[in-house]
Amino acid sequence: MxxxxxxxxxxxxxxxxxxxxxxxxxxxxxxxxxxxxxxxxxxxxxxxxxxxxxxxxxxxxxxxxxxxxxxxxxxxxxxxxxxxxxxxxxxxxxxxxxxxxxxxxxxxxxxxxxxxxxxxxxxxxxxxxxxxxxxxxxxxxxxxxxxxxxxxxxxxxxxxxxxxxxxxGYYGRGIRRQMWLEPSVNATDRVIDMLLKKVHGEPFQTELPIPEQDMVPIASPIKDLSKARIAIVNTGGIVPVDNPDRIQSASATRWGKYDISNMDRLESGVFKTIHAGFDPAAANADPNVIVPLDVMEAYEKEGKIGKVHDYFYSTVGTGTTQGEAARMGREMVADLQEANVDGVILVST
Amino acid sequence: MKLELGNFYVKEIVFGDETSYSNGILTINKEEALSVVKEDEHITEADLFIVKPGDNVRLVPVKEAIEPRVRVEGGPVFPGVTGDLMQSGNGRTLALKDCSVLVVGKHWGGFQDGLIDMSGEGAKYTYYSQLKNIVLVADTDEEFEKREQQKKNRALRWAGMRLAEYIGSCVKDLEPEELETFELEPITKRPSHENDLPSVVLVLQPQSQMEELGYNDLVYGWDANRMLPTFMHPNEVLDGAIISGSFMPCSSKWSTYDFQNFPMIKRLYEEHGKTLNFLGIIMSNLNVALEQKERAALFVAQMAKSLGADSAIVAEEGYGNPDADFIACIVALEDAGVKTVGLTNECTGRDGASQPLVTLDPKADAIVSCGDVSQLIELPPMETVLGELESLGRDGFAGGWAGDEILGPSVREDGSIIMENNSMFCGDQVVGWSTKTVKEF
Structure with a gap:
């Protein structure tokens, strides 16, 4: 039983x-x-x-x-x-x-x-x-x-x-596996069937559906970078070492923002990556390789950019669904807009 | 161009005194056949076996499959490869059907080699388990590649072609049991009942990824890596103008037998004059550099457009890097207004959750999928192994491994195996035989 x-x-x-x-x-x-x-x-x-x-x-x-x-x-x-x-x-x-x-x-x-x-x-x-x-x-x-x-x-x-x-009758889990057609139909017949339908403008069903692509147009350039407030957002999982927002190491549904207003760079041992999709050694030794605060601070001093935003934003990209990523993105954007951020550097890994 | 393929249906293969064919019985003089194999001094050891569907036999490492044939008017079965150049696709060629010459390494395999089970669960993964096969098991002195994962397998592949020509020659003076005729009028000279139908080109992307010569498919003896897309008559492909290479993970490979019997071509011939106007073949390739891919796609789209093709079928011999060529070619054709269907296999990873092709594009909205290279296959031991079973785990097969922390070794002590579909000999049958598809679970 x-x-x-x-x-x-x-x-x-x-x-x-x-x-x-x-x-x-x-x-x-x-x-x-x-x-x-x-x-x-x-x-x-x-x-x-x-x-x-x-x-x-x-x-x-x-x-x-x-x-x-x-x-x-x-x-x-x-x-x-x-x-x-x-x-x-x-x-x-x-x-x-x-x-x-x-x-x-x-x-x-x-x-x-x-x-x-x-x-x-x-x-x-x-x-x-x-x-x-x-x-x-x-x-x-x-x-x-x-x-x-x-x-x-x-x-x-x-x-x-x-x-x-x-x-x-269940929602596909994104797992694709080969199987034998019952009754058996060989590929040539399937091609001809699909081709004739396509040529004659009739509906047809592909065997490999291409996921819908949600293309976002590239933003128009910032007119005067020297006055712009720039934020750093990353999907490389850079967080304070205790990961206070408990962002998942893969398939993330959470994001965090971390105060860097008093820092010139991210120190190893204070920040680390919790991303499970790559070898973390380099990012843990120098978190600036993913969140380039050191360089951005230098640009601020040189007057290239107006100001580095007081917070950087973080989540993990590996295995994260498009839906979750879009939601987190929208939430981050709302927060960034409230803080009058003019531009974002989005670092992926 | 008119090709007549005269067929002899082989019901049984036996060894005997004289290599001959009579009433469905193919007799092979083993000694004479082996002497043809050994004409190349690089062949150090060779033996012949006969296997048929249902035999408790596993073949590995399988390197090539060839249909035994002969040209009635003379000339090599594979122009520019086994003899001088000549036009293929014209005249009469005789073929021994339902059988193939399989070339198996006596010891050494590699990335590009495959496995065939003649019976049991494993038999369903490859077309060649349905055929009666003359199996050449041989070794060579090609020391330079003995321990290389990528092998040209030159001596063995050429030995297989010689053997196929030798066996095929025994029907040279016989009347075929069946005659298949393949004929297309020149494109501008076709009658209106053909011209008025939607026209179609078949775009083939044979394997050409290796920069070094000796690994890729050959077109009239010319390495497919060194060519630009060109227009060919379908008869040329059916009649030996192309031989298979020795590079691609084996389930994605198109063997020489596959080219000789190309089901997609034959299917288009069936539709020609009924539902479609089959214009011919645009022979492209699968070179690795992005610029080469883009250039090939430009050529293909231009040719299709200039030929007035309403539609196209694109088929790729490979996966991974070649997916970029496959998708680029489909996109270029669609952009040129040519309605296109793709024919391919997929690589979805051990968990099945990876992106199935390395590039995707919404314009590739009509794809027929013939299999998933990454599917794991576990098979019991077979009574007899021709070749060397250890090669599957030892020699860097695309779908075999020496050890895996979860799955253990591909080849187990009791002779049972676990492997990826990747190494099933020409298993995904993208040439058109495949009755497999890929679905979401």
Whole structure:
């Protein structure tokens, strides 16, 4: 008998609505709320042994703590698969399912299955980490969504051959693998089919979709650099050695800004890189190779630029999704504009 | 240009007194065949084996595959390579079908060499497990490259071509069981029912990445690295104008057999006059310097445009650096108003999450994908190994390794193996046979 555990929020855990959204994480033996339907759909071969309930706000505001508590609950439990949600279009719930799902998968290496509506921001945040099925907009889709999650979970536990994301109905995880077409169609037939459709202006489906490119036009030049306030932003993970904002070493979702108003350069031992995508030796020995404060200060003294902005901004680029990068970028820009920064040097690694 | 390919369907291959073909039985005089192999004094050891689909046999390191053929009117099967230059693609060439000459190193392999399993799970990864094969297992005195990861494999590859010509010659005076005719009217002389159809060029990018001569595909004996894109008749390719090289990770490689049988060309012939007007082939290449890539793309787009091509198919023999040529060529064609479909394989990494081609462009909106070189493949031991199994781990195969901290060695003590698809012999079949695709999971 295989075992499963389900994560749900305070609302579906029958604790209460918005007023109970700070509900401290709890694990209960047996089935609560949607767990009953999940058990029904999983049938006799898989037992849902526990239900975890956590308030959406609690998870949102105390993410690391909430994850730690829940991982603690799970430490002595035996389980083969983990479910979270379905979260429909509820943004905080979706994000909570993703956070806990990602952590459980990483720590216990079991498959994690969730379901969210395409408009749920949790989809873009966590689709690469866990299986997120394409779900309904509201709880009206509860049964349907759970049926899909359970069906896939059972097949996964049985070691059955799994089809592609599109065929199974989950959001692609960005993992591309070769497979044999059933029924078999050789490449020449596929080329001719695609070519004739393209030539005749009919719709066709490429086998290698090119990710949409969000091109940003190059900014117009700063008219008078000698009066401009210039900030340094980097994705090379340069942070104070204690990494006060706990920016992740890869797949970052957090950024930080650090006061350099009283410095001429970044000292080794005071700053370091937490970026996991390159050999950190050079950047740790001299953080200015990524955040060139030393050179910028020199330019300021020479009058080439007006002023180096009092803060530099940092996050980590490796594995970071385009969506997260764009969000962090927008947040940084808002902060930079408020401080009347005229130009930014964006250092990548 | 009119090419007649006269086919003899080989049902069984046996060794016997006289090299001959009769009623589907190909008999080979082993001694005589080996003497042809040994005409090159660089061949130090050689033996021949016969394998067929279902045999419990693993072949490694496989260096080349060639279809045995003969020209009825005389001349080398591979002009400019195995004999004097002559126009290929005209006249009658006879071919022994459903079989190939496979060239296997007796000991030493390399980056460019591959593996074939004739049965079991591994058989599905390569086209050649479906054929009856005459396997030449040989060694050479090419000491300079014995321990090199990149090998020209010159003596072995040329021995394979001689052997294929020798075997092919046994049907020279026989009437073929089937005649395939390949004929295209000159572009400006085509009847209106052909001219009125959407026209298409096939753009081929054979392997030419090595600056040093001796590793790249040859076009009429000329190194593809030293050429600019040029216009060719499809018959030339089908009739021995191009031989495979010895450079690319093997699943991306197009063997000489692949060129001789190029399924995409044959498929375009089938469509010619029905749905498409097949103009011909623009033979490009895959040189490494950016300027060379850009220059090749300019030439290809100009030629397609000047030929009046409404559409194009671009196929690359390789991945990684060549992806830049592939995408640049597609973009140049699209910019010239030529509707283009790409034909390639992908490299998505061990976790499958890497960008599938090293460059991408939204204009490459129609791609047929034939496989993923980085897929891991684990296979049980086979009863017989022809060649040397250790070479897969020892000699720097593109898809093999001596040791890996997680996966262990490619070649295990019990003879089982773990490897990347990268080293499956011509496994991704970008020439058109591939029934694989790549999907997102």
């Amino acid at each position: 295989k075992k499963a555990i389900l994560y749900i929020n305070q609302f579906f855990g029958q604790i209460g609505g918005e007023e109970k959204a700070d509900f401290y994480p709890e694990i209960r033996e047996g089935l609560v709320g949607p767990a009953m339907e999940l058990q029904k759909q999983l049938g006799e071969d898989v037992e849902v042994t526990h239900t975890i309930i956590c308030g959406d706000n609690y998870m949102g505001s105390n993410t690391e703590e909430a994850i730690e508590i829940i991982l603690g609950y799970l430490e002595d439990k035996e389980f083969d698969i983990f479910f979270a949600g379905p979260a429909f279009r509820a943004g905080r719930y979706g994000s909570a399912c993703g956070h806990i799902g990602q952590a459980v998968k990483e720590k216990f290496n079991v498959p994690v299955i969730s379901s969210m509506n395409e408009e749920n921001p949790g989809v873009e945040m966590f689709r690469k980490d866990i299986y997120i099925f394409k779900g309904g907009a509201s709880a009206a889709a509860m049964r349907k969504d759970i049926k899909v999650m359970a069906g896939f979970g059972k097949r996964l536990l049985n070691g059955e051959t799994l089809l592609s994301a599109d065929e199974e």
